[in-house]
Amino acid sequence: MNLFDVYPLHNITITRARGSRVWDDQETEYLDLYGGHAVISIGHGHPHWVQRIEAQLEKISFYSNSIRIPLQEELALLLGNVSGKQDYQLFLCNSGAEANENALKLASFATGRKKIVAFSKAFHGRTSLAVAATDNSNYRAPVNETGHVTFLPFNDSQALHDHFKDHGNDIAAVIVEGIQGVGGIHIAENEFLQTIRACCDKHGALYIADSVQCGYGRSGKFFSHDFAGVDADIYSMAKGMGNGFPVAGIIIHPKIKPKHFQLGTTFGGNHLACAAALAVLEVIASEQLIGHAATLGQWLMQELEKLAPLQQVRGRGLMIGFDVPETLGPLRQQLLTKHRIFTGEAKPRVIRLLPSLALAKSEATQLIDALKEEIASYSTTQPI
Numbered sequence: 001m002n003l004f005d006v007y008p009l010h011n012i013t014i015t016r017a018r019g020s021r022v023w024d025d026q027e028t029e030y031l032d033l034y035g036g037h038a039v040i041s042i043g044h045g046h047p048h049w050v051q052r053i054e055a056q057l058e059k060i061s062f063y064s065n066s067i068r069i070p071l072q073e074e075l076a077l078l079l080g081n082v083s084g085k086q087d088y089q090l091f092l093c094n095s096g097a098e099a100n101e102n103a104l105k106l107a108s109f110a111t112g113r114k115k116i117v118a119f120s121k122a123f124h125g126r127t128s129l130a131v132a133a134t135d136n137s138n139y140r141a142p143v144n145e146t147g148h149v150t151f152l153p154f155n156d157s158q159a160l161h162d163h164f165k166d167h168g169n170d171i172a173a174v175i176v177e178g179i180q181g182v183g184g185i186h187i188a189e190n191e192f193l194q195t196i197r198a199c200c201d202k203h204g205a206l207y208i209a210d211s212v213q214c215g216y217g218r219s220g221k222f223f224s225h226d227f228a229g230v231d232a233d234i235y236s237m238a239k240g241m242g243n244g245f246p247v248a249g250i251i252i253h254p255k256i257k258p259k260h261f262q263l264g265t266t267f268g269g270n271h272l273a274c275a276a277a278l279a280v281l282e283v284i285a286s287e288q289l290i291g292h293a294a295t296l297g298q299w300l301m302q303e304l305e306k307l308a309p310l311q312q313v314r315g316r317g318l319m320i321g322f323d324v325p326e327t328l329g330p331l332r333q334q335l336l337t338k339h340r341i342f343t344g345e346a347k348p349r350v351i352r353l354l355p356s357l358a359l360a361k362s363e364a365t366q367l368i369d370a371l372k373e374e375i376a377s378y379s380t381t382q383p384i
């Protein structure tokens with residue numbers, strides 16, 4: 001049997017990892033500023049995370065949601081404290097798409113409505129509703145074209161007002177990333193998120209904050225949507241939540257009441273996933289990683305802004321993007337093959353930095369030095 005070939009691959013086999021470093025099968029060391037797509041939040045193989053999972057594995061790794069799982073309650077409590085959303089309710093699942101799927105479905109249950117508003121360049125996942133709300137027709141199969149999702153221009157409050165004026169009574173939810181990730185690191189402006197809140201309140205729709213990539217402290221606040229100073233009705237979370245252990249969830253405003261069997265999952269919230277998620281939050285709190293992400297991210301963006309040919313440095317905390325002009329050639333590839341630095345990308349020519357929140361300043365400096373070298377070598381060979 002062959003693998004179903006849907007991923008373009010780097011010809012690299014990673015065999016071990018620690019902190020922000022990974023090593024391949026030739027023992028070549030790489031700096032990981034990609035985190036497997038924003039997943040590594042507290043650092044690869046963090047000792048506390050390993051110990052928590054190992055200890056749980058010795059006790060019990062899985063039982064279904066038909067029994068009490070006190071670890072889930074422990075997780076809900078700690079998540080409430082670290083995120084500041086103490087009065088919200090937690091539903092656990094397994095991936096970002098599943099989290100958004102549940103968020104959208106719950107909004108439809110709660111409002112009795114079918115219409116969803118999403119935005120240009122949005123990415124919300126690959127399952128049916130999540131992909132229907134994703135602004136990329138290549139990812140949507142004919143069966144995903146439900147006709148229930150309207151895409152409006154991102155950060156356009158007037159368009160949102162106008163759409164609500166005409167269709168407000170049909171809209172179940174507005175779903176928005178606080179910082180678009182796959183779309184190329186674009187921040188939702190505070191005023192735009194405040195407008196979403198106001199329109200939803202006025203017309204009885206729900207505001208879903210997709211925090212799968214921009215959440216869990218990466219932006220320098222627990223949820224990047226918090227910069228706007230308004231609360232969403234549902235926050236979806238995944239990626240950094242388990243530091244590589246598959247765990248995801250939504251937190252739900254107390255005004256939305258649960259009903260038995262409305263949502264459900266076999267694996268979601270299993271013992272092992274809860275242990276991993278608890279370990280992540282414990283490390284985020286004890287190592288003050290949210291503050292660290294804010295400070296180091298600010299420094300890194302300032303340094304990147306000094307590198308003249310790089311354009312439009314943007315982001316918050318350790319979720320950073322910049323445009324690479326054509327004249328700099330295959331910069332991302334050079335960083336990987338020559339400087340042994342993993343970064344992320346977005347089309348057409350955006351480099352995305354999504355490192356561990358525990359990234360050291362010396363490691364961030366390694367990137368700046370590599371970029372300086374590349375820029376210097378290009379400016380001697382080509383006009384910039």
Ligand SMILES: Cc1ncc(COP(=O)(O)O)c(C=O)c1O
Pocket residue numbers: 037095096097098100123124125126177181182210211212213214238239
């Ligand atoms: C903002 C956002 N939402 C949802 C998802 C889907 O998450 P998953 O791949 O875990 O299903 C992603 C994944 O990149 C994402 O960036």
